[in-house]
Amino acid sequence: MAGAGVMAIGAWTLNEKRSYLSLLPSSTFAVSAGILIFAGSLVIVTGFLGCCAVVREQKAGLVAYFSLLLLIFLIELVAGILACVYYQRLSEELKQNLNKTMMENYADPGEESITYSIDQLQQDFKCCGSNNSADWQYSAYIHSPASGNRLVPDSCCKTVTAACGQRDHPSNIYKVEGGCITILEQALEDHTLIIGAVGIGTACLQLIGALITACFICALVREEEEDEYSQK
Secondary structure (H helix, E strand, O other), rough: OHHHHHHHHHHHHHEEEEEEEEOOOOOOOHHHHHHHHHHHHHHHHHHHHHHHHHHOOOOHHHHHHHHHHHHHHHHHHHHHHHHHHHHEEEEEEEHHHHHHHHHOOOOOOOOOOHHHHHHHHHHOOOOOOOOOHHHHHHOOOOOOHHHOOOOOHHHHHHOOOOOOOOOOOOOOOOOOOHHHHHHHHHHHHHHHHHHHHHHHHOOOOOOHHHHHHHHHHHHHHHHHHHHHOOOO
C-alpha cells in the first residue's frame, strides 16, 4: 500500500507539472518524482516477496527482503533530500531563467515545447509575463514580424481569440501582481514539499520494516539453534 501511494504521488506530480518542466533549468524536480515512481514500484514487488518469505519462514528470503528494504530506504531518502535541496533554490532558478526563456525562446523555430509551456502557464495560472505583462515589450517575439503587432502573446488574454494580444488593456489581458514567476514558484514549491515529505516519510517506514525483519530473522535463527540443540 505504501509503495502504491509513493508511486501515485510521483506520477501525479509529473503529470500535474509536466507542461512546465521545459521551463526549469535543471531536471532535479523531474528526477525526484521519477525516483519516487521507481521506488514505489520496487516497494510493491518487495512487499509481495517479503510476505511470501514471512509466511514460509524462509530465512534466505527474509535476508533478501531486509536488503531490499535498506536499498529502498536509501533511494527514497535520496528523493526526499533532492526535493528539499531543490526547494531551497527553486525561487532563484525561476527568477534567473523564466524571464530569459520567455524573452529569448518564445515562438522561436524549434522551441515549440517551450512556447507551448509558456502559453499553458499563462492560461492555467491566469498570468502574463514573468514579473508582469510589461515584460513582453522586451521579448524577441514581440519585436519580430511574426507577432503581427501584438503587444503580448494571445495566451495572456482572458478570452483567447486570434490576435487578441494586440490590446494589452486590463480588461483584455491578465494583470497579476508578481507575474507568472510568483504563481509557478508557489505551485512547484507545494509539489516539491510533498515529494520531500513522502520520500523521507516512506523511507522511515522502510527502515522500521527492516528493523522488524531483522528481529524476525534473529528469532528464526534462535529457533533453528534450539531445534538443533534439542535434537542432540
